[in-house]
Amino acid sequence: MEKYLKLFGFIVISAMIFGACKGGKGERSSTTGWKYNDTDWGGYEKRPDFEGQQAGPNLVLVEGGTFTMGVTEEDVMGEWNNIPRRVTVSSFYMDETEVANIDYREYLYWLSRVLVNYPEVHNDALPDTLVWREELSYNEPYVETYFRHPAYDFYPVVGVNWTQANEYCKWRTDRVNEMMLIEKGILNNNNEQVDSDNFNTEAYLDGQYEGSVRKNLKDFKTGGERRVRFEDGILLPSYRLPTEAEWEYAALALQGNQTSAKDELISDRRLYPWDGNTVRERTRNKNQGLILANFKRGRGDYMGMAGKLNDNAPIASEVRSFIPNDFGLYNMGGNVSEWTMDLYRPLTSMTLRDVENHDLNPYRGGKFKSKILDEDGRPVEKDSLGRIRYRYIEDDEVAHRENYKRGQVYDYLDGDKDSEVFYDYGKSTLISDKSRVVKGGSWADRAYWMVPGTRRFKQEDQADRTLGFRCAMTRTGSPGGNNIKGGNKFKSKRKKSSKRKYK
Numbered sequence: 001m002e003k004y005l006k007l008f009g010f011i012v013i014s015a016m017i018f019g020a021c022k023g024g025k026g027e028r029s030s031t032t033g034w035k036y037n038d039t040d041w042g043g044y045e046k047r048p049d050f051e052g053q054q055a056g057p058n059l060v061l062v063e064g065g066t067f068t069m070g071v072t073e074e075d076v077m078g079e080w081n082n083i084p085r086r087v088t089v090s091s092f093y094m095d096e097t098e099v100a101n102i103d104y105r106e107y108l109y110w111l112s113r114v115l116v117n118y119p120e121v122h123n124d125a126l127p128d129t130l131v132w133r134e135e136l137s138y139n140e141p142y143v144e145t146y147f148r149h150p151a152y153d154f155y156p157v158v159g160v161n162w163t164q165a166n167e168y169c170k171w172r173t174d175r176v177n178e179m180m181l182i183e184k185g186i187l188n189n190n191n192e193q194v195d196s197d198n199f200n201t202e203a204y205l206d207g208q209y210e211g212s213v214r215k216n217l218k219d220f221k222t223g224g225e226r227r228v229r230f231e232d233g234i235l236l237p238s239y240r241l242p243t244e245a246e247w248e249y250a251a252l253a254l255q256g257n258q259t260s261a262k263d264e265l266i267s268d269r270r271l272y273p274w275d276g277n278t279v280r281e282r283t284r285n286k287n288q289g290l291i292l293a294n295f296k297r298g299r300g301d302y303m304g305m306a307g308k309l310n311d312n313a314p315i316a317s318e319v320r321s322f323i324p325n326d327f328g329l330y331n332m333g334g335n336v337s338e339w340t341m342d343l344y345r346p347l348t349s350m351t352l353r354d355v356e357n358h359d360l361n362p363y364r365g366g367k368f369k370s371k372i373l374d375e376d377g378r379p380v381e382k383d384s385l386g387r388i389r390y391r392y393i394e395d396d397e398v399a400h401r402e403n404y405k406r407g408q409v410y411d412y413l414d415g416d417k418d419s420e421v422f423y424d425y426g427k428s429t430l431i432s433d434k435s436r437v438v439k440g441g442s443w444a445d446r447a448y449w450m451v452p453g454t455r456r457f458k459q460e461d462q463a464d465r466t467l468g469f470r471c472a473m474t475r476t477g478s479p480g481g482n483n484i485k486g487g488n489k490f491k492s493k494r495k496k497s498s499k500r501k502y503k
Contacts, residue, residue, distance in 0.1 A: 026038070027046065027048065029044075036048075037220045038220060039220050039221070039222075039223045042221070043219070043220035043221030043222070044220075045220050045221075045231075047231075047232055047233055050232075050233045051482055052477055052478070052481070052482030052483075053233070053236070053237075053475065053476050053477055053482070054180075054236065055093055056093065056176050056236050056239070056473060057176060058095050058096050058097065059093040059094065059095060059096070059471075059473055060093065060094060060095075060096050060327060060328045060329065061091065061092075061093055061475065061481055062091065062092055062093065062094050062246070062249070062250050062327050062329075063091050063255065063479060063480060063481070064088065064089045064090045064091040064092065064249075064475075064479050065088065065089065065249075065254075065255075066086060066087065066088045066089075067086075067087070067089070067248075067249055067252060067254060068084050068085070068086055069082075069084070069085055069086075069087045069245055069248055069249070069362070069453070070082040070083050070084035070085055070453050071084065071451070071453040071454065072084050072269065072453060073271060073451060073453070076448060077448075077454075079346075080346075081346040081347065081455060082347065082453055082454070082455050083347055084453075085359065086359065087245055087359045087360070087361075087362050088359065088360050088361070089245050089246055089249045089361060090360075090361055090474075090475065090479065091475040091479035091480070092242070092246055092472055092473065092474055092475050093472060093473040093474075093475060094242060094246070094250050094327070094329060094470065094471075094472045094473075095329075095470035095471045095472070096324070096328060096329060096330060097156075097319035097320055097329075097330045097331070097470065098156035098157075098319045098330075098331060098335065098336060098338065098468045098469065098470045099156065099157050099165075099168070099468065099469055099470055099471065100153065100154045100155060100156060100157060100319050101146070101147055101148075101152050101153055101154070101155055101156075101157050102153040102154060103157070104127065104147075104157040104160065104168065105147075105148075107125065107168055107171055107172070108122060108125060108126065110171070110175070111125055111171075114193050114194060114195070114198050115195055115198075115385065116194055116195065117194075117195050118195065118384070118385065121385065124164075125164055125167060125168075127147055127157060127158065127159035127160045127164070127463065128159040128160075128161075128463045129142075129143050129144075129146065129147055129159055130143060130159075131158065131159045131463055131464055131465040132146065132159075132465050142315070142465075146158070146315075147159070154318045154319055154320070155316050155317070155318055155319065156316050156319055156331075156335060156336045156468035157468055157469075158316065158336060158463070158464065158465050158466065158467060158468050159463045159464070159465065160463055160467075160468065160469065161460060161461050161462055161463040162241075162339050162436045162458075162460035162461070163460055163461060164463075165241060165339050165469040166240075166241060168471075169238065169239040169240050169241060169471050170238070170239075172239045172471065173201055173236070173238045173239045174198075174199055174200050174201050176236060176239070177199075177201045177204075177235045177236055178199040180234060180235060180236065181211075181228065181234070181235075184234060185214055185215055186213070186214060186215060186216060186217070186227075186228060186234075187199075187211045187212060187213060187214055188211075188212040188213070188214045189212075190211060190212040195384065195385070195386070196382060196383070196384050196385060196386040197209075197386065198385075198386045199211060199386075200382070200386045200387050200388070201235060201238075202387070202388040203382045203386055203387065203388055204227070204228075205228075205229065205230055205235070206378075206379050206388060207227070208379070208381070208382045208388070209382075209386065213227075216228075217232065236473065237473055237474045237476060238473070238474075239471045239472070239473055240341065240471065240472055240473065240474075241339055241340055241341045241469060241471065241472065242340055242341065242470070242471075242472035243340060243341050243342055243361070243362075243363045243472075244340045244341070244342040244362075244363070244437045244439060244455065245361065245362045245363065246340075246472060247338065247340050247439045247440075247452075248439065248452045248453060250327055250329055250332065251273045251325070251329075251332035251333065251439070251440065251452035252270050252273065252452050253270075253273060253325040253326035253327045253329070253332075254270060254326075255326055255327070256275070256325070256326030257269075257270065257275065270452075271451060272292075272293075272333050272447075272450055272451060272452075273293075273325040273329075273332040273333045273450070273452060274292055274323070274325060274333075279291060279292055279293060279295070279447050279450075280292060281323075290310075291304075291310040291311040292322060292323060292333075293311065293322055293331070293333045293334030293335070293441075293450055294311045294313045294316065294317045294321065294322065294331070294334040294335045294443045295311070295333075295334040295441050295442070295443060295445055295446065295447055295449075295450060296443065296444055296445055296446055297310060297311075297447075298446075302314045302315075302443065302444075311334075311443075313335075313443060314443075315443055315465075316335055316336055316442075316443050316466075316468075317331075317335055317443070319331065319335075321335070322334070322335075332440060332452070333440060333441060333450035333451075333452075334440070334441050334442065334443065334445075334450055335442065335443060335468075336440075336442050336443065336466055336467060336468035337438050337439065337440045337441065337442045337445070337449070337456070337464075337466055337467045337468070338438070338439055338440050338467070338468055338469050338470060339436060339438060339467065339468075339469040340436065340437045340438070340439055341363065341365055341436075342363060342364050342365050342436065342437040343364045343365035343410050343433065343435065343436060343437070344431060344435040344436060344437045344455075344457035345364055345411075345414040345415060345431070346414070346431070347414060364409075364410070364412075364414075365410065365436075366408070366409045366410075367392060367407070367408045367409075367410070368392070368393040368398075368404075368407050368408070369390045369391060369392050369393060370390065370391060370393055371388060371389070371390055372389040372390060372391050392407055392408070393407035394407050395407050410433050411423075411433075431457070432459065434459045434460045434461060435457040435458070435459060435460075436457060436458060436459070436460045437455055437456075437457055438455070438456045438457060438458050438467060439452070439454075439455060439456075440452070441454075442466035442467070443466065444465075444466045445466070
């Protein structure tokens with residue numbers, strides 16, 4: 001009997017250990033057998049409640065994939081500045097809509113409320129409302145009303161240059177992550193923040209911002225409490241502008257033309273962000289014949305005739321106007337053109353080899369940087385606005401590397417010595433290191449510019465009444481979403497190998 005009791009006890013203990021290795025309380029490392037989240041076992045942590053990256057406010061998941069990037073139709077402008085090439089874009093998040101006036105005014109309000117001793121930051125962020133003025137048009141009312149009047153609250157913000165749009169993305173990152181910590185019960189809502197004493201994601205992670213703590217996380221190393229770390233997966237990645245490849249991929253939304261969920265076949269190529277070669281709704285229902293986007297239909301025709309307005313908008317329309325595309329994104333054709341992250345280059349000097357070497361998440365505009373560290377290897381004190389200090393990488397610092405050898409790669413293979421191309425801005429070209437890619441047609445453009453493959457550029461410190469932006473965010477983890485794990489899972493037909501017995 002004692003023999004059977006010992007055997008039963010051994011089986012129970014083995015089952016408990018096996019179950020612990022699989023998950024639940026007392027979970028163990030599958031490679032060492034040491035317990036996670038246990039002070040007695042060293043306190044190495046594994047987040048048991050992590051369910052995947054959450055989508056930030058107004059963001060939708062754009063599942064990545066391969067597509068033909070570039071102009072695949074007739075290049076009627078004859079610029080040949082977007083060579084068709086097969087690329088792959090990783091999954092990412094993108095704003096459902098363009099950033100609206102009310103969103104940008106919230107940003108300005110925060111700057112004036114918190115950065116009280118730095119009014120120049122608020123002033124530098126103001127949109128240029130004078131973009132509405134023209135010599136032979138009476139658009140003066142828009143100068144005063146378009147950005148400030150509540151009638152235009154949910155219209156896309158315009159007059160914002162590329163640099164201002166990037167600053168908005170940084171601010172939004174911190175406000176959303178602060179909100180995440182408040183809703184998790186870790187921080188209290190603190191409206192007393194002033195100047196450098198404001199929540200900044202990186203400053204918080206580096207221990208340079210404390211905030212009004214409600215309850216920190218349990219520290220399994222000491223048995224006490226600790227602040228949130230990057231490894232906890234609570235804080236979101238940075239909001240940013242989409243790359244040109246991401247924007248173009250999201251605008252096409254070719255998943256809507258996939259023949260089935262089990263194959264990789266696309267039934268039809270798309271000219272616009274919707275099916276067909278017309279700008280009107282083709283479906284035989286009450287919407288048949290309606291214009292699908294806000295654009296300039298012809299010379300002097302911005303919205304059609306009274307009594308039957310075609311797009312119902314002489315200028316921009318509300319950000320949730322018209323039908324969203326198959327990714328759920330509004331106005332990826334028409335309304336306002338949009339900034340992207342990329343530096344503009346015509347790409348005419350790139351060879352097939354160059355394209356093939358950079359066909360995963362293509363992007364031009366890299367200027368690598370690193371945190372400024374003290375002699376102990378820690379980030380130096382944050383700046384007067386509460387942000388961690390950075391410096392740009394010099395070429396000699398990366399000369400020993402194989403994957404990159406330059407700190408700034410703006411002109412790589414198109415404008416540098418390896419490409420035998422030189423952009424002499426203001427003399428032989430309007431292209432400079434401040435030229436940024438603009439995508440999508442606007443309310444003042446003809447339908448041609450709503451083709452996702454078309455591209456233009458504008459200097460990063462300039463703005464326009466037809467130009468706005470939306471934010472994006474990198475997707476971490478499985479490309480298909482939180483309920484779909486990466487990689488295909490196959491059931492093995494092989495017999496399980498017998499376990500070797502040891503004495």
